[in-house]
């Protein structure tokens with residue numbers, strides 16, 4: 464295994480505690496194991512996820528699998544046994560990369576392999592993962608990864624849909640985004656996601672903002688009259704109606 468700079472003592476802790484708004488949170492740690500860490504960094508530094516990261520509400524990092532190959536040309540892939548198209552990522556750099564992470568953290572995070580062969584990501588799965596202290600996300604590339612490293616180390620395979628992408632980085636970033644916004648303190652109100660689509664099996668109600676009339680289209684009257692009980696009732700009805708209309712299979 465190739466040496467890596469040692470982790471800061473805080474990062475070795477089982478979960479860094481942070482006090483925000485008078486409440487103590489355990490900081491979730493997510494590490495993306497990838498051949499393209501810069502691609503991940505570009506996304507992780509932006510918007511709500513980037514802000515959560517800067518505020519220390521989540522620890523999100525990308526680790527380069529290539530740093531763990533002994534090959535002098537930094538190769539991490541080889542041709543498939545039995546022939547066939549493309550290249551396959553080798554076991555050793557992936558295994559050493561993950562084991563180095565476990566050693567640094569002093570714990571074994573759940574290892575998820577982003578794969579078109581996995582179960583499709585749902586909001587319920589994101590909620591489950593957001594409850595873990597730590598997570599490692601393995602991104603494949605080329606034709607994928609050697610099956611033996613999946614058997615040996617991977618706890619779970621997750622897909623972001625029934626289509627094939629060139630690499631696992633975009634799916635891993637989708638998962639990071641989805642999890643991070645569920646973590647305590649990340650959204651303005653912790654319950655901000657509770658009315659959103661898929662939170663409790665329904666789609667969200669329609670949203671409107673100023674102006675009240677745009678190109679002859681009016682905002683529903685109920686939203687302008689200041690009666691909060693009526694507005695809540697209307698929103699609930701809209702959630703049920705549009706779920707029935709747009710995604711009937713969600714109700715069956």
Ligand code: SAM
Pocket residue numbers: 576577578579580601602603604605606607608621622623624625626627628629630631632634
């Ligand atoms: N040969 C593989 C197969 O047919 O199952 C597909 C390999 S794909 C070209 C390369 C990598 O992209 C995969 O190892 C996986 O990490 C990622 N990937 C592609 N599509 C994905 C999806 N829908 N969800 C999650 N990861 C995906």
